[in-house]
Amino acid sequence: AQSVTQLDSQVPVFEEAPVELRCNYSSSVSVYLFWYVQYPNQGLQLLLKYLSGSTLVKGINGFEAEFNKSQTSFHLRKPSVHISDTAEYFCAVSEGGTNKLIFGTGTLLAVQP
Amino acid sequence: SAVISQKPSRDICQRGTSLTIQCQVDSQVTMMFWYRQQPGQSLTLIATANQGSEATYESGFVIDKFPISRPNLTFSTLTVSNMSPEDSSIYLCSATTGVGGGELFFGEGSRLTVL
Numbered sequence: 001a002q003s004v005t006q007l008d009s010q011v012p013v014f015e016e017a018p019v020e021l022r023c024n025y026s027s028s029v030s031v032y033l034f035w036y037v038q039y040p041n042q043g044l045q046l047l048l049k050y051l052s053g054s055t056l057v058k059g060i061n062g063f064e065a066e067f068n069k070s071q072t073s074f075h076l077r078k079p080s081v082h083i084s085d086t087a088e089y090f091c092a093v094s095e096g097g098t099n100k101l102i103f104g105t106g107t108l109l110a111v112q113p
Numbered sequence: 114s115a116v117i118s119q120k121p122s123r124d125i126c127q128r129g130t131s132l133t134i135q136c137q138v139d140s141q142v143t144m145m146f147w148y149r150q151q152p153g154q155s156l157t158l159i160a161t162a163n164q165g166s167e168a169t170y171e172s173g174f175v176i177d178k179f180p181i182s183r184p185n186l187t188f189s190t191l192t193v194s195n196m197s198p199e200d201s202s203i204y205l206c207s208a209t210t211g212v213g214g215g216e217l218f219f220g221e222g223s224r225l226t227v228l
Contacts, residue, residue, distance in 0.1 A: 034217075043117075043205065043221040044156075090155065099144050099209045101217055103156040 002027040004093050004104035012110045015083055021076040021107045023065075023091030033074040034092040034101065035065055044090065050074060061085070086111045115140050117220035119206050125226045126196050133192045134223045136206030141186040143209055147179070150203040150222070159204075162189040196227045 005024045013019045025031060035047040048059025055067040065076045074091060091104040116139040126132050136145070145162040160168040160181055168181035183189040193200050203222040209215040 036219075041221075043219040044207075045219075046216050049216070099211075099215060099217065100146070100158060100161065101156075102158070105155045 002031065002093050002095060002102050004091050004102055006091055006104035006107050008107050009105065010108040010110060012112060013081055014112050016080045018079050019077065019081050019085075019109065021089050021091075021109065023074045023076065023104060025072050025074065025091075025093045027072075027093060027095060029095050032094045033065075033067060034094070035059065035063070035074070035076050036090045036092060036103075037061075038088040038090065038106075040087070047076070047089070081109070081111050083111050083113060085109055114216075115142055115208055115210055115218040117206055117208060117218055119204075119220040119223050121223055122221065123224040123226075125228060127228055128197055130196055131192055131194045132196065132225060133190050134204055134206070136189045136191070136208075136220060138187045138208050138218075140210065143211065143215075145183060145189045145206065145208045146217070147181060147189070147191045148205040148207060148219075150205060152201070156205065159191070162191075193225065196225075198227045201225060201227045 003026050007022045033050040036044040037047050038044050048057045050057045050067045058064045063078050088106045090106045092101040094101050118137045120135045147159040148156040150156045158171050159174045160170040162168050162181050162183040164183045180192045203224050205222045206220040207217045209217050
């Protein structure tokens with residue numbers, strides 16, 4: 001069975017600092033990987049996804065993530081965060097060929113001035 | 114892309130009652146799903162809403178408690194039956210227009226509080 005682990009429930013960071021949100025997954029088959037963002041009182045929005053090909057994936061709002069098969073990780077990074085990046089970030093996995101997503105527990109990115 | 118509208122956006126319900134949540138997509142989609150997000154927790158998949166047939170439920174969820182309909186390609190309903198305070202959650206409708214690996218679009222959710 002698939003599972004997703006987000007090790008950090010909350011990540012405080014100062015504005016313009018870099019940030020990395022960690023995500024590890026487990027699966028016995030090939031997977032697709034996703035990062036979603038949920039702003040306060042809003043629905044989820046796709047940041048980026050990895051299906052195949054280049055392991056470095058660029059998304060919206062300056063975020064990027066790197067797929068590491070040997071470490072079963074898909075960490076999300078941004079070189080310089082803004083106050084507006086404050087939100088809950090969810091990592092998700094689906095087994096190749098399906099659309100069912102299994103979500104991690106989420107990481108609250110709290111950007112401070 | 115797909116824009117998903119859910120009604121109601123929030124409601125306060127009494128224990129023992131049932132509530133139906135509606136989900137409307139602005140374009141035809143291949144698959145629709147219902148998720149639950151309990152306070153302070155992540156999203157848990159309840160079921161896949163299948164057009165014209167019974168929904169496919171995940172472990173821990175049953176049709177008697179969460180009956181789901183999907184009469185066409187753009188509309189689905191989720192009923193939360195015989196509610197208890199433990200059912201207080203945000204219920205999210207999602208849909209995709211693609212095959213495996215396609216983006217999953219989400220509604221803004223229906224926040225239910227059961228007293």
